[in-house]
Structure formats: C-alpha cells, structure tokens
Amino acid sequence: MFIFLYGEDSFRSKEKLKELIKKFQKEIDFSNSNILIFEGEKIDINKLEQAILTDGFLAKKRMIIIKNLFSQCQNDKFLEKILNILNQENENILIFWEKEKIDIKNNIKKKIFEKLKKEKFTWEFSILIGIKLKDWVKKRIENQGAKIENQALENLIIMVSSDLWRMSNEINKLCTYKLGEVIYKEDVDLLVAKKINENIFNLVDALGNKNKILALKLINDQLKTNNSVYYLLAMIIRQFRILLQIKDLSLKNESANWRTQLKLHPFVIQKASIQANKYSFDQLKNIYQQLLEIDIQLKTSQINSKILLNLFIQNL
Known part of the structure; x- marks a missing residue:
C-alpha cells in the first residue's frame, strides 16, 4: 500500500x-x-x-x-x-x-x-483561505472546549492569516486563557495583536513548579520588554487559582470531575495537577491571597512593581 x-x-x-x-x-x-x-x-x-x-x-x-x-x-x-x-x-x-x-x-x-x-x-493539503480557513479555526477552538465570536474570528484570521503553525499556537493560547469561555475580540487584541510570547506561559509554569531561579529570570525578561505588569500578574493569579481549585478537588476525592468543573483542556489539567502536588492546600491559599494583595498595591500605590513581583517569587 x-x-x-x-x-x-x-x-x-x-x-x-x-x-x-x-x-x-x-x-x-x-x-x-x-x-x-x-x-x-x-x-x-x-x-x-x-x-x-x-x-x-x-x-x-x-x-x-x-x-x-x-x-x-x-x-x-x-x-x-x-x-x-x-x-x-x-x-x-x-x-x-x-x-x-x-x-x-x-x-x-x-x-x-x-x-x-x-x-x-x-x-x-493546499493553503486554507476564506470560509475553509474560518471553519478550520472554529472547529479547532471547539475541540478545545471553547467558542469564538464572529468579530474575534475575523480579527484572528486577519492577524495570523493562513499560517496554521502560528494559528495553532494562538488558538492554544486563547483557549488556555479563556478556560472554556467564549473568546471575544478583546481577548484576541490582548493576546494576539500584542504578540504575547510563549515565555509568559513558561513563567507561570516555572512558578507552578517552584523553579524560582527560572521564574525570576523570565519575569524580569518580561518586564524589560514593557509587557503590561497587570497582564503578567493576571496570568500568575490565574495559574495559582487553577492549582488551588485542583488541590481542593483532590482533597475532596473529586479528581474525576476536574475537566467538567474546571472546563480546562486535558493538557492544562495534567500539567497543573503535577504542579499542585508541590504545594499544600494552605500554601496555595496563602499564595493566592498574597497575589490579590499585590494586585491591590499595584493599583493603589506607587510601589515599584518589579520589587513586588521579585519579592513574591523569592518568598515562594
């Protein structure tokens, strides 16, 4: 054959x-x-x-x-x-x-x-364009448990075009960020138009894995590129919220319901479950509370964001 x-x-x-x-x-x-x-x-x-x-x-x-x-x-x-x-x-x-x-x-x-x-x-396999490209993108997103509004879909295709290698990465990024919710134009503008690089996801993985040295390097690299400190903090908060939810379900012996309750892609759940095992439930609660306090401090004071985030990582 x-x-x-x-x-x-x-x-x-x-x-x-x-x-x-x-x-x-x-x-x-x-x-x-x-x-x-x-x-x-x-x-x-x-x-x-x-x-x-x-x-x-x-x-x-x-x-x-x-x-x-x-x-x-x-x-x-x-x-x-x-x-x-x-x-x-x-x-x-x-x-x-x-x-x-x-x-x-x-x-x-x-x-x-x-x-x-x-x-x-x-x-x-010819290059996809027009309605065939739209259908491929929509199906790819739906296979990850999310949906995308029409305007967001139009913008995503305008920004990425027919490069499916890049499109796949952008779809993974959007679906990971939205946790199974509808992807809107604002999400595409935030994650795709600004070309948020993969090191942000490497950063949250390093934090989840308690790799302080790598996390410090990556967060300072991101701050040097003038990425929004509020976006960086939002991604870190999101990561520890996932770890806290997974740890909570594990303690309740509800591991089988992770995907249903969290609405996360299986790959995200697999990585997060390994990371959650590196922390106790109380540690994760404390870290999550610290992050919320940092968020308030950044929005209400003149404290240097680099100092706050570096101290947070060093104290993990």
Whole structure:
C-alpha cells in the first residue's frame, strides 16, 4: 500500500501523518517496533529495500515513511529504484510525506509524482483561505472546549492569516486563557495583536513548579520588554487559582470531575495537577491571597512593581 501526503500546508499534512501513525500503532503495531522513517537526502536505498522486503516484527506489516523525497533527493539512480518500488505490489505501508510545495523539474520525479497522485490514499493539503480557513479555526477552538465570536474570528484570521503553525499556537493560547469561555475580540487584541510570547506561559509554569531561579529570570525578561505588569500578574493569579481549585478537588476525592468543573483542556489539567502536588492546600491559599494583595498595591500605590513581583517569587 502506498500513501502520499503533500502540499504547501505542512501543518495539516504533518497532523495527518501523526494520525496515520497512531492508527497503525493501535490496530497493527502493538509492539511499537514496526515504523521506520527515512529522510530525503539521507536515505540508504539498500536499507530501504531491505525494510520493504522484511516482514513485520510481531505484526503483519510494517509502516515505512519516506520524508521529503522530492525536495531533498537529487540522485537519479536512487529515484529510478523508488519508481521501480512503486511499480511492484507491496504488503507493507509506504508513506511518502512532503513538507513543501513540490516543484517537479526532474523527469523521474515527475513520473513518481504522477504515479503517487493516482494512488487511492493520496491527500493534497493546499493553503486554507476564506470560509475553509474560518471553519478550520472554529472547529479547532471547539475541540478545545471553547467558542469564538464572529468579530474575534475575523480579527484572528486577519492577524495570523493562513499560517496554521502560528494559528495553532494562538488558538492554544486563547483557549488556555479563556478556560472554556467564549473568546471575544478583546481577548484576541490582548493576546494576539500584542504578540504575547510563549515565555509568559513558561513563567507561570516555572512558578507552578517552584523553579524560582527560572521564574525570576523570565519575569524580569518580561518586564524589560514593557509587557503590561497587570497582564503578567493576571496570568500568575490565574495559574495559582487553577492549582488551588485542583488541590481542593483532590482533597475532596473529586479528581474525576476536574475537566467538567474546571472546563480546562486535558493538557492544562495534567500539567497543573503535577504542579499542585508541590504545594499544600494552605500554601496555595496563602499564595493566592498574597497575589490579590499585590494586585491591590499595584493599583493603589506607587510601589515599584518589579520589587513586588521579585519579592513574591523569592518568598515562594
């Protein structure tokens, strides 16, 4: 069996590749020892042919993934052998995955391309635009348990366009921030327009993990970039509120209800539950109260915000 994944949208083609691998592991390769990956210019044709001719180990077939053959391989003799392989029946699964737009100037590559295009399991991933892009973004957000209003959706697409690698990161950021609530234009303006970088999320993770040295470095880096101190504090408060809620539910033996009650993405819950174990319930209550007091001080006094936040981290 031959499978062909190609097109300019490398994000969706990579996700499709992961989906096929996961399906193969679940249905055929229970031992997780029958997936082989060969990379473009580094492919050894003898090892590839041996892999194709070898039966699966504790499985009826193997999955052989050949990456970036069109963009990286320049050896005509090697390409001829690939073409011969495609003209033969094969019990194993051969996946050809190309991360870039295919520019066919080589005659042998053209023959390989035309052959693969005719295969039953061929997917071309073109750049998403218009209504297809909107539908993809909405579905991605809904899969994380949130929703987005139309104006927010329009603004998000204007700011990010069709770059799904960046779009995925922005969606994760928005959904994590909104905790399952509706995403509004103001949220997009706050998180996307200002390009809040990933170090803010690394910062709250460092705090949750009691990594004071890293947390001090990251918060001072953020203050130097003139990011809003109120936004930084809001994200820290939010993180410890989550830890406090998880610790409370754990003490009540209601761990099974975390996702339902907190409306958080499973990945967020998994990370937060590990962090919550590093604190007692009383410690988290005290920290949360300290943060609320810092919030009041920042809004009602002239105390230096850098000093307040550094002292808070040092006293964790």
